[in-house]
Amino acid sequence: MRGAEWADLDDKEGDVYVPLLQAFLDEVSRAYSEDSTIAVKMFEYLVGIKDYHKIVSHDKKRMTLVHTFNLHGTLNHPSKEKVSVFEVLKADIPTEIISMRFKKNSNTTVEIYMDNGWAFSFRIHSASTDVQPSLKFDVQFISTPVSVMNIECKWH
Numbered sequence: 001m002r003g004a005e006w007a008d009l010d011d012k013e014g015d016v017y018v019p020l021l022q023a024f025l026d027e028v029s030r031a032y033s034e035d036s037t038i039a040v041k042m043f044e045y046l047v048g049i050k051d052y053h054k055i056v057s058h059d060k061k062r063m064t065l066v067h068t069f070n071l072h073g074t075l076n077h078p079s080k081e082k083v084s085v086f087e088v089l090k091a092d093i094p095t096e097i098i099s100m101r102f103k104k105n106s107n108t109t110v111e112i113y114m115d116n117g118w119a120f121s122f123r124i125h126s127a128s129t130d131v132q133p134s135l136k137f138d139v140q141f142i143s144t145p146v147s148v149m150n151i152e153c154k155w156h
Helices: 011-034 039-048
Strands: 054-058 065-067 097-102 109-114 119-123 134-145 152-153
Touching: 011 039, 011 097, 011 109, 011 119, 039 109
Parallel strands: none
Antiparallel strands: 054 065, 065 152, 097 109, 109 119, 119 134
């Protein structure tokens, strides 16, 4: 296997990705059955423990998105001179895992659904051409609660 490339494997999804993703789901399930705070801990690891604005540029759409993660109510406080035009709602963090599964028609992605409107996808991949023991997760939001404000700023 030394010196092999991922492209050389006949069934990298069936031989590597699916078993690893199943092991990941099994471990999250085991940990959650032993410690009900795992949902909160996983969420804080993925999203963070401080309130923040996430700014994403979509150059092809000529648009910038601003996402408000006001998880502890620290965003949007008025200053001495100015009060905000709009309210940034506090978002409830998840406290439980509702379900976990492989994404439909995928052998590379699992999904974790939590309460309060939060869901994540975990796509496993290699950042290298060569087969090596280091794989990565690309974690994306599937859904966020409506209290996570999304502001679209279109460019002219």
